[in-house]
Structure formats: C-alpha cells, structure tokens
Amino acid sequence: MTPRVAVVYHSRRGTMRSLAEAAAAGAQAYGAQVRLLRIADDGAGPAWPEEEAGPEDVLWADGLVLASPTYFGNVSAPFKRFLDGTTKLWWDGLLNDRVVTGMTASTCLHGGREATLLTLYQSAHHWGAWTVGAGPARPGDPADPADPACYGVGGNPYGLAVTALRDGGVAEHDRAAAWELGRRLAGVAARARSGGRPAPDAAAPSRVTVVHCAEDETVRLLAQECAAGARELGAEVRLRRLAGPGVRRESGLPGRAGGAPAAAAVDTADVAWADSVVFGTPVRAGAVAAPLLGFLQSLEPPAGPGPLAGKPASGFVSTARPHAGSESALLSLHHVLHHCGAVVVPPGYTDPVVFEAGGNPYGTSHARSAGVLPTVQALAAARHQGRRAALAGDRLRGRPAPEAGLLDTPLEKELT
Ligand SMILES: Cc1cc2nc3c(=O)[nH]c(=O)nc-3n(C[C@H](O)[C@H](O)[C@H](O)COP(=O)(O)O)c2cc1C
Numbered sequence: 001m002t003p004r005v006a007v008v009y010h011s012r013r014g015t016m017r018s019l020a021e022a023a024a025a026g027a028q029a030y031g032a033q034v035r036l037l038r039i040a041d042d043g044a045g046p047a048w049p050e051e052e053a054g055p056e057d058v059l060w061a062d063g064l065v066l067a068s069p070t071y072f073g074n075v076s077a078p079f080k081r082f083l084d085g086t087t088k089l090w091w092d093g094l095l096n097d098r099v100v101t102g103m104t105a106s107t108c109l110h111g112g113r114e115a116t117l118l119t120l121y122q123s124a125h126h127w128g129a130w131t132v133g134a135g136p137a138r139p140g141d142p143a144d145p146a147d148p149a150c151y152g153v154g155g156n157p158y159g160l161a162v163t164a165l166r167d168g169g170v171a172e173h174d175r176a177a178a179w180e181l182g183r184r185l186a187g188v189a190a191r192a193r194s195g196g197r198p199a200p201d202a203a204a205p206s207r208v209t210v211v212h213c214a215e216d217e218t219v220r221l222l223a224q225e226c227a228a229g230a231r232e233l234g235a236e237v238r239l240r241r242l243a244g245p246g247v248r249r250e251s252g253l254p255g256r257a258g259g260a261p262a263a264a265a266v267d268t269a270d271v272a273w274a275d276s277v278v279f280g281t282p283v284r285a286g287a288v289a290a291p292l293l294g295f296l297q298s299l300e301p302p303a304g305p306g307p308l309a310g311k312p313a314s315g316f317v318s319t320a321r322p323h324a325g326s327e328s329a330l331l332s333l334h335h336v337l338h339h340c341g342a343v344v345v346p347p348g349y350t351d352p353v354v355f356e357a358g359g360n361p362y363g364t365s366h367a368r369s370a371g372v373l374p375t376v377q378a379l380a381a382a383r384h385q386g387r388r389a390a391l392a393g394d395r396l397r398g399r400p401a402p403e404a405g406l407l408d409t410p411l412e413k414e415l416t
Pocket residue numbers: 010011012013014015016017069070071072073074104105106107108109110111112164168
C-alpha cells in the first residue's frame with residue numbers, strides 16, 4: 001500500500017518551508033503519495049503558494065512531518081492553532097495511529113529547539129500517534145538522518161533541528177537531513193499500514209517484552225496485565241524483571257505479594273528478541289526509577305542501531321499520589337526511547353479505558369493513593385497498552401494484520 005504523507009509547515013522567513021520541501025521530496029523518493037501544506041499565518045508571513053493545511057489533512061495522512069519554527073521554546077501560535085483545530089477529529093477517535101516526526105529551526109543552537117520537537121510529540125501522542133525521531137534506524141531502514149553525512153542534525157535524536165539564518169536560507173546538509181527524515185517517515189508509515197516489506201519470519205507470532213521493576217507490587221501487576229493484553233493478540237511475551245540496586249529500598253513499597261514466581265531478570269537479548277517493548281516503573285523524583293534508566297542507558301550504543309532501534313516502545317508507571325510525576329516520568333522516558341531510535345507508541349486516547357483510568361495518554365499510570373493495588377480501570381488500561389504494543393510490533397515488522405475480531409483501533413477496523 002502506498003503510504004500517504006502530509007508535510008505541514010509554518011514559516012515566515014522561509015527556513016521551515018525549505019526543510020518541508022526537502023522532507024516532501026524524501027517521502028516522494030520512498031514512493032509515498034505526498035502533500036506539502038502550509039499553515040495560515042494571520043498575514044504575518046509571505047503568501048507561500050502551497051495549499052493551506054486543515055484538520056482533514058491529518059485524517060488523510062498515514063504519516064506526517066510537522067515543521068514548526070521554534071518560538072519561545074515552543075511551536076509557533078499558528079502551528080498550535082492548527083493542532084487545536086483537530087479536536088473534533090481527535091474526539092471522534094479518528095486520528096489514532098498516524099506516524100509523526102518533527103522538524104524545527106531556531107536562531108540559537110540551544111534556544112529551545114529540542115523543547116519544540118518534544119512539545120510537538122506530546123500533542124501527537126494525544127492523537128494516538130506513533131512518533132519517530134532521527135535516532136539510529138534499524139539495519140535496512142531508510143538512511144539515518146543523524147548520520148555524520150548529514151551534519152545539520154548535530155546528533156539530535158528527536159527530529160530535525162537547524163539554525164535559522166536571517167535570510168531564511170538553509171544549508172545543503174540541513175536540506176539533505178530533512179530529505180532523509182522525510183524518507184524515513186514514509187518508510188515507517190508504510191510499514192505501519194502493513195504496506196512495507198514483510199519480515200522474513202512473517203508467519204511467526206509477534207514478540208513483546210514487558211520489562212518492569214518487579215519489587216514494586218503495583219508495577220508488577222500492571223506488567224502482568226500488559227503481558228496478558230499482548231497475548232490476547234497472539235503475541236509471544238517475555239515478562240522480565242529489572243535486576244540491579246533495589247527498587248524496594250528506594251521506593252519503600254511492599255514486596256511481592258502472594259508468593260508469585262519472580263520473572264527472569266532482563267537482559268539486552270530480551271530487547272533484541274522483541275518486536276516491541278513496554279517498560280514499567282515506579283516514579284522517583286518525577287522520573288523513572290534508577291534501575292530502569294540504567295538498563296535503558298545500557299541499550300544506547302555509542303554508534304549505530306541498538307536493540308530498540310525501529311521498534312515500538314512505551315511505558316507505564318505508578319506514583320504515590322495522583323500528580324506526583326505520572327506524566328513527567330513518562331515524558332522523560334519517551335526522550336530516552338527516541339535516543340535509542342525507538343518508535344514511541346503510547347496509548348494516546350485510543351480506547352475508552354484510557355479515560356476511565358485517569359486519561360493519561362503518555363502511558364498507563366496508577367496513583368497508590370487509590371490503593372496499593374491497581375484499580376480495575378488501571379489494569380484495563382495496562383491490558384490495552386499491551387494489546388497496542390503487540391499490534392504496533394506486528395505492523396512494523398510487516399506481518400499481516402491479526403484476525404478482525406481481536407482488533408481494537410479504528411485504523412485496524414478500517415483496514416479489515
Ligand atoms: C515570536 C518569535 C519567537 C522566537 N523564539 C525563539 C526561541 O525561543 N529561540 C530561538 O533560538 N529562536 C527563536 N526565534 C527565532 C525563530 O526560531 C526563527 O526566526 C525561525 O525558526 C525561522 O523560521 P522561518 O524562516 O521558517 O520563519 C523566535 C522568532 C520569533 C518570531
């Protein structure tokens with residue numbers, strides 16, 4: 001299936017427009033059907049000739065390159081208006097499963113460009129989108145925009161960020177990096193639509209690894225439910241425990257209840273084995289617990305793709321109180337996942353159970369003020385997250401879609 005890619009830009013001086021043109025050409029070179037679209041600008045910018053972007057273009061696209069200038073460390077107001085304009089489609093559950101990447105430009109090298117890309121992804125995750133950065137790609141995928149040949153990226157794994165010049169000019173290496181990013185996005189969008197190259201073992205069940213801090217009882221139960229959700233879709237699942245300095249001592253949580261057997265300790269090979277990976281952790285000081293961060297850091301190779309490259313990944317958390325970092329920990333986890341080249345596939349609002357469990361689109365979360373054990377709503381959300389991981393892992397390896405009766409996203413239903 002030919003993927004449909006929309007490259008949507010806002011530009012006053014021309015930087016973002018040039019990058020968008022290059023990304024569109026890269027997506028076209030992959031073989032995608034491409035639309036280059038501008039965002040309306042209250043008359044403040046030049047009248048660029050491209051068609052104006054609207055919410056229906058998000059609906060049309062399988063993949064989107066979102067290109068906003070950095071304004072005060074954020075997307076520009078016109079760009080935010082464009083995102084907000086998709087509310088009705090989002091509410092109707094029609095924007096799930098788009099594949100999104102981001103591009104930006106800023107005057108200062110460290111003037112908020114990473115913040116802008118991460119903000120873009122946060123909004124895309126509310127849609128239920130999958131986000132692809134410029135981190136290392138898996139072998140055989142379209143070339144790596146962070147490759148030293150494309151100096152414009154400067155090692156930014158979140159997407160493309162370049163230095164804006166006064167005249168709106170764009171260096172050739174930045175244009176080349178935008179081209180590569182467009183091509184990569186089209187490649188992932190094609191596979192997400194089951195139109196990519198079939199994996200050599202396409203008939204085998206997809207593989208999901210659920211890694212968790214097992215000493216935290218809440219997280220352990222969420223992990224089991226997540227694993228059960230993946231198995232519901234026919235996935236082969238490895239439930240793995242993080243070894244390392246004790247989470248129990250750090251968090252002061254009770255140990256394993258009921259004498260359930262401990263999961264095997266996780267190893268890098270469990271991540272290499274999987275088609276998709278889900279990470280569960282208690283929140284410590286607004287971030288993931290140290291053992292998880294240590295394990296993730298061991299996955300990021302000094303150069304080239306690591307075992308997470310090109311694979312769907314997401315996380316779930318437990319906190320002591322309702323607003324004690326359940327969002328910030330997951331957002332910081334997403335940053336690390338992008339560094340590893342993963343495709344971040346959080347739950348978004350892709351199922352009513354997400355709303356019922358507190359409405360965290362970045363990952364399932366449970367606050368222990370509601371009880372040490374997860375609520376039935378949190379368990380249902382974890383199960384949904386496991387199903388989604390299995391589905392995304394299946395898609396990105398190009399395997400045929402699972403049977404219609406088991407499918408749970410509008411995109412799946414639409415395709416079968
Ligand atoms: C309202 C406004 C806010 C800006 N904020 C930042 C900023 O936070 N950091 C930075 O480095 N550059 C900032 N800039 C510079 C823009 O990032 C730069 O002009 C833009 O990326 C150029 O893109 P364009 O050529 O596509 O219009 C700002 C510019 C404007 C107009």
